[in-house]
Amino acid sequence: MKTADVTIVGGGMVGLACTCLLAREGFEVIVADAGPAASWDPADIPGRVSALNLATKRLLEHVGVWDAILEGRATPYRAMSVWDSDSGARIRFDAAEEGVPALGYIVENALVAVAMLERLRQNYRVGIHHEVPIDGMEPADGDADGVVRLRLRGGETIASRLVVAADGARSTLRALAGIGADEQDFHQDAVVATLETSRPHVQTAYQVFTPRGPIAMLPLQGNQCSLVWSRDRADDEDLLALDAAEFCGRLEGHFGSRLGSVGLVGDRLSFPLGSRHAESYLGNRLALVGDAAHTVHPLAGLGANLGMQDAAALVETVAAARDAGKGIGSHSVLRRYERWRRGENGIAINAMKGFKRVFGSTLEPVRHSREAAFRVADGVMPLKHWLAQYALGTRGDLPMACRPAIEEEIP
Ligand SMILES: Cc1cc2nc3c(=O)[nH]c(=O)nc-3n(C[C@H](O)[C@H](O)[C@H](O)COP(=O)(O)OP(=O)(O)OC[C@H]3O[C@@H](n4cnc5c(N)ncnc54)[C@H](O)[C@@H]3O)c2cc1C
Known part of the structure; x- marks a missing residue:
């Protein structure tokens, strides 16, 4: 039987961030992931x-x-241009207006995972296990030193004082702990692809809201963009069945001519979209983080960002408990983490549901208020600044690891 202070179930971006933070705090950690280790190559x-x-x-x-991520491939976006296809009303956010060098960075998920795995392997003694799905959990006894036993497929067990469920939207651990979730199927799929564009993106992230769903074009290196095209599933047109030329033609029709003509680079992938919020982030010596705790519509690019803040808040809470001589898996400690993050994530989930409803509506009064809202948000600077701060992730009760360093300029 393997033992650790903390076992992280799930080695996606959020699980690995949690592992890095815990290892940095001196905890003994084991990560168990159902999938293979991430790989990344600059030629990909x-x-x-x-x-x-x-x-x-x-x-x-x-x-x-x-630094390793920047040395790999990361594209800063210095502006964000968002518009309503119906009315043409728009809002534009600018890094210079917000006093920051970039509003954010477009980064490949695999590169983030590889950078964290490298860091863990080179600097810490962390047990990293791939292709070992967890399929059983035996809760701890009531005493303060109790441990949870996890069963790996194949029969081996891991015992630890705290288990972190970072096993994604269809979390096995959430189900094993009997934690329900408030779920909503958006009846939409997001088609994701890399595109070459004939006009430069000028380090701007673009998003158009159409009645059938939002289309985002995120800047990559050179003249490449990453497309996230969310579409109602009931739509009679199967975007994956179209050939490359038809697909690009349809896209140009909906997105407009800002980036000129587009060409597909590589494959198209499709993801079902929905929203989900776990009824509790806690079980017996168990904490839920990332998509295991919440899933949001990707239209504001929030999911991974919220998950990273969960990881930082959980580790900050647990490290403070350890330093105060308290049990790291105790209910009162984990409850503090839940109080910190659940309300904040709930606001984002509800805001995205609201956006989806308002932008999907063809009712005349809703269309008018949508247009008015765009004009007000773009014209009233304090409101625009507030929205920009939210997108930047500089608003709210941020964990220490997500706050600016002392020497960093605060806008
Ligand atoms: C189209 C699209 C675009 C998006 N764009 C953005 C964006 O721009 N910005 C943003 O912040 N977010 C975005 N998101 C959301 C973001 O991708 C997710 O929120 C994020 O990847 C969740 O990370 P995670 O580590 O919690 O879960 P996951 O990435 O799902 O990782 C879960 C891990 O758990 C493992 N696992 C599963 N079951 C088990 C088991 N039983 N035992 C062991 N391991 C298990 C899996 O192998 C996997 O490695 C987008 C989402 C979509 C669908």
Whole structure:
């Protein structure tokens, strides 16, 4: 039987961030992931990417992997241009207006994972196990020193004082702990692809809201962009079935001519979209983080960013408990983490549901108020600044690892 202070189930971006933070605090950690280890090669066509905000950048700096990510491939975006296809009303956010060098960075998920795995292997004695799904959990006894036993497929067990469920939207651990979730299927899929554009993106992230779903074009290196095209599933047109020329033609029709003509680079992938919020972030010596705790519509690029803040808040809470001589898996300690993060994540989930409803509506009064809201948000500077701060991840009760370093300029 293996033993550790903390076992992280799930080695995605959030699970690995949690592992790096815990290892940095001196905890003994084991990570068990169902999938193979992430790999990344500069010659690869960029795969899945995320828009990472400044709070996440700071966390990645804090755990010592940001330089490796920059040396790999990361594209800063210095502006964000968002418009309503119906009315043409628009809002534009600018890094210069916010007093920051960039609003965020578009980074490949695999590169983030590889940078964290390298850091862990080179600097800490962390047990990292791949292709070992957890399929059983035996809760701890009531006493303060109790341990949870996890069963790996194949029969081996891991015993630890705290288990972190970072096993994604369809979390096995959430189900094993009997924690329900408030779920909503958006009846939409997001088609993701890398594109070459004939006009430069000028380090701007673009998003158009159409009645059938938002289309985002995120800047990559050179003249490449990452497309996230969210579409109602009931739509009679299967975007994956179209050939490359038809697909690009349809896209240009909906997105417009800002980036000129587009060409597909590599494959298209499709992801079902929904929203989910776990009814509790806690079980017996168990804490849920990232997509295991919440899933949001990708239209604001928030999911991974919120998950990173969960990881930082959990580790900060647990480290403070240890320093105060308290049990790291005790209910009162984990409850503090839940109180910190659940409300904040709930606001984001509800805001994204609201956006989706308002932008999907063709009702005349809703269309008018949508247009008015765009004009007000773009014209009233304090409101625009507030929205920008939210997108930057500089607003709210941030964990220490996500806050600016003393020497960093505070806008
Ligand atoms: C189209 C799209 C675009 C997005 N764009 C953005 C964006 O721009 N910015 C942003 O912040 N977010 C974005 N997101 C959201 C973001 O991708 C997720 O929030 C984030 O990847 C969640 O990370 P995670 O580590 O919590 O979960 P996951 O990445 O799902 O990782 C879960 C891990 O758990 C492992 N696992 C599963 N079951 C088990 C088990 N039983 N035992 C052991 N291991 C297990 C899996 O192998 C996996 O490695 C987007 C999402 C989509 C769908």
